[in-house]
Amino acid sequence: MRILNPERLDAFFATIATTWDLRLPILLPDASRAIGSFGDGPPALHGGAVLAKPTAAFFPHQGTIFTAADGVLLEPPSPPRPLFVLGFTPRDLDCLCFIDRFFADGWRDDIYFRTRQTAIIAGLSGFCGAGGSLIPPAGGNCDLELFWDHSAWLVIHYSDAGRDIAAELPDSATAAAEELFRQLSSSPPPEEGEAVLRRASELLRANRVPDAFWAEIGDRCIACTGCNLACPTCTCFGVQDWRSATRVERSRMWDSCQLDGFMREAGGHNPLGSEAERTRRRIYHKLAADPEKWGEISCFLCGRCDAACPTGIGIVAVARELVARFG
Ligand code: SF4
Ligand code: SF4
Incomplete structure (x- = not known):
């Protein structure tokens, strides 16, 4: 050393x-x-x-895929x-x-x-x-x-x-x-947030959280995308072509699951058509879907989304509320 x-x-x-x-x-x-x-x-x-x-x-905000x-x-x-x-x-x-x-x-x-x-x-x-x-x-x-x-x-x-x-x-x-x-x-100090996330994950996976909860939480989202843009484990991106007469550059840019167009399909159908569904998806993805796919919760309590969210619905705030009510 x-x-x-x-x-x-x-x-x-x-x-x-x-x-x-x-x-x-x-x-x-x-x-x-x-x-x-x-x-x-x-x-x-x-x-x-x-x-x-x-x-x-x-994984920068915008990156070239090919030219x-x-x-x-x-x-x-x-x-x-x-x-x-x-x-x-x-x-x-x-x-x-x-x-x-x-x-x-x-x-x-x-x-x-x-x-x-x-x-x-x-x-x-x-x-x-x-x-x-x-x-x-x-x-x-x-x-x-x-x-x-x-x-x-x-x-x-x-x-x-x-x-x-x-x-x-x-x-x-x-x-x-x-x-x-x-x-x-x-002997690192205990992290209280870990227990809250674990319990919230159990409740989500056991389907113990009603839609009404997500309607209430989603109502607080102003779709500023701060939570996704700050999160080191958010990896969703959209693809955009930039064209001139002779040249095309395809690049990818961060996307946000809190935006209305995130999953909207070409035919107009939107499987995540309300803030309630989008907010549920953001939290559910990290606490329930990722543990099933990867064997671990994909939030590591870096604190950024709770610091960034102007309306107080970062992941730990939501998990705390969820556990207090249903858990
Ligand atoms: S606290 Fe978790 S969900 Fe929030 S930004 Fe950090 S890793 Fe992402
Ligand atoms: S930071 Fe908060 S208000 Fe902004 S999109 Fe995320 S959840 Fe919604």
């Missing part, structure tokens, strides 16, 4: 940026934080999960420099593992894996959450992890690539710092 003192952080990032396209939490002019390119703003590692999903590095000119398919652009993405909380890393499985299933999604398979993933944890709160250690699921111990970053590697990067740092962590990390890794 290595140690990275705050005054050496910029030099460490500059070294990484010579090899990788480094993305990390940066401070924006409006004082919010986002995952951005190194050099686009001051690094801002403290403050917890950034609101925008870090998985967007591999053709004069009826001939053009070769895709040469692969970009490999990414080094820092800023995944442990819950974000769980989300990333889930969508890695999703995009590898059946027809492997080569657009996703073009950037994902060469990327270095770095987690962020320790006493760097909102207001200095503890983000429990990830303990894996990434190449390396930066853990803030109140005065410096401990750098823990989990892969060969992570080991080589950590080896750039000259100083080893103290025995006391290593012990703190081990203790927090072996």
Whole structure:
């Protein structure tokens, strides 16, 4: 385990940026934080999960599927420099593992894996959450992890690539710092939201939630799509062609199951024709359909949809209400 003192952080990032396209939490002019390119703003590692999903590095809001000119398919652009993405909380890393499985299933999604398979993933944890709160250690699921111990970053590697990067740092962590990390890794604080989601999942799968509940919750949705756009495990997209006289580019863009047109068919029929049905579908998909298909709930409590929803119907808020009433 290595140690990275705050005054050496910029030099460490500059070294990484010579090899990788480094993305990390940066401070924006409006004082919010986002995952951005190194050099686009001051690094801002403290403050917890950034609101925008870090998985967007591999599944961006808009991505080109192919381009053709004069009826001939053009070769895709040469692969970009490999990414080094820092800023995944442990819950974000769980989300990333889930969508890695999703995009590898059946027809492997080569657009996703073009950037994902060469990327270095770095987690962020320790006493760097909102207001200095503890983000429990990830303990894996990434190449390396930066853990803030109140005065410096401990750098823990989990892969060969992570080991080589950590080896750039000259100083080893103290025995006391290593012990703190081990203790927090072996006994992470309990997460109350997990029990709520599990119970809500059971109730949904047992068909114990009436339509009237979804009518009431759906009434509160203003279709702003913030929940889907923020969610690291939402993977739905629509396809759009951009044409000129000689050229066509097909791209995909994130879609939102809270929008009226999400499942509307060409003939006009809409299987999700009301906000109640769409809201039910958003929650049911993560808590009931995905456990059946993937063996796990596909919400990992990253907190983004509850933070983003202006009307208070993020997944944990809905699950709490559902359990309180039916459970
Ligand atoms: S908390 Fe919300 S945004 Fe985060 S993984 Fe769960 S459903 Fe997605
Ligand atoms: S964030 Fe809330 S209001 Fe906006 S689409 Fe999602 S559920 Fe509806």
